[in-house]
Amino acid sequence: MTLTHSCNTPWADNWLVDTGDEPARHxxxxxxxxxxxxxxxxxxxxxxxxxxxxxxxxxVLSLSKAPVIFSHSSAFSLCPHHRNVPDDVLRMVASTGSLVMVNFYSAYVTCGDKATLADVANHMDHVKKVAGARSVGFGGDYDGVP
Known part of the structure; x- marks a missing residue:
């Protein structure tokens, strides 16, 4: 279960905090x-x-007693979109046995309108290099994507 979507919840801050579009509440x-x-x-x-x-x-990665997932995220260092996962967090993913399921949505893969399967593979390779092969999977996120 996700802790937030595109707004803060009474328990967690969402990604728009990192863009400055939402204030950090927690x-x-x-x-x-x-x-x-x-x-x-x-x-x-x-x-x-x-x-x-x-x-x-x-x-969450420092407090959780179990591995967590990023169900549809990509690597921030390849596409600096705030929905993506930075390398320091990828290292925490590795140390906790957690999983990043790479997103196929162009805006999160190339930071543009188009992305190829090779672009997605580059994200998977980057997550593998930083967090390890056991920490990478497919995330899709095709709903509503042209």
């Missing part, structure tokens, strides 16, 4: 957010960080 997770994470871990729920702020990514 600097990652609120106290309630930490309780939400703990309960998700207790229940065996998969925590999805695909739409959260970088600070939320780091807080």
């Amino acid at each position: 600097h990652g997770l609120s106290l309630f957010g930490k309780a939400v994470l703990e309960e998700m871990n207790r229940l065996g729920m998969i925590v999805d960080l695909a739409h959260v702020s970088v600070e939320t990514m780091k807080v």
